Amino acid sequence: MQYRFTSTGAMHGHAVGNLLLAALWDKDSDPVQGLDRVASLLKVVGRVLPMAIEPLDIEGTFQSSVGRTIIRGQKEVAVAKGKLESLRLIPEDASSTPAGLAAIADADWITFGPGSWFSSVLPHFLIKQQIDAIIKSKAKKLVILNLDAAPSMRGDEFAGSSPAEHLSILQKFAPEFHCDIALADTSVSLDKGAMEEAVSDIGGELVVADIASGGSVHHDPEKLGPVISHIFSL
Known part of the structure; x- marks a missing residue:
């Protein structure tokens, strides 16, 4: 599930687990039900639940030697350089x-x-x-x-x-x-x-x-x- 594809194509960097979730969420719009389906399929012990009802993006403001930079996206924020000044989810009022x-x-x-x-x-x-x-x-x-x-x-x-x-x-x-x-x-x-x-x-x-x-x-x-x-x- 954690394996990430290594290629020169569109699949590069994507985790198998994320692709499986995307397929199930495309079939069923309820993210909780989609995660429960994956757990059942893989015989997972425990339960995985999403933080929010709706899809979220993340945006951070970083200060570095080149100045202040706003970076958006989970992968991009995770590897950003510099001192984190602020971090926010989009939308900010997610439930x-x-x-x-x-x-x-x-x-x-x-x-x-x-x-x-x-x-x-x-x-x-x-x-x-x-x-x-x-x-x-x-x-x-x-x-x-x-x-x-x-x-x-x-x-x-x-x-x-x-x-x-x-x-x-x-x-x-x-x-x-x-x-x-x-x-x-x-x-x-x-x-x-x-x-x-x-x-x-x-x-x-x-x-x-x-x-x-x-x-x-x-x-x-x-x-x-x-x-x-x-x-x-x-």
Whole structure:
């Protein structure tokens, strides 16, 4: 599902999972039903729900050495260079799905990340109904920090910045949000003091574990899964 086509044609860069979803949504205009169909087809454990009822686009304003630039599009925002000044969804007044809000209200744990911080994590805090539901929820909150926030890693987003800066951006967009636990890879060990302070600022506790996949900017699912399971058992 995560495999991306590599070619010189129109399919280049597209994930198999996204194409399957697009086909089912073309057949059935209800995005929740389309996701449920995919889950049934693939025998997925759990349920995937969209953030909003309508299709969304994302737009960010970045400040860099060449000046201020407005960048639009999920992929483009995810790899944008420079300091993020503002981030918005289009349309800005999008409504959350009732099923998504119900899931937030019923959850024991709500996790954020891993994924593109700009285009996959922060957008959850940009829909008013959803952030209100998250803040009101009695569920415990877990933030999984990306590996490319670590100075030793080489990624597009956050390359050379610290995990503490990673969290400060989250706090900027959602000042009322508090987490219970922030999970980081052992690569933060050189800056652990600053990291603990940043996590404390959003009300949480820092947990450090070996969750990286061999020097890449990706998590190792076989390492990450057991760590999350242990956290959920606390």
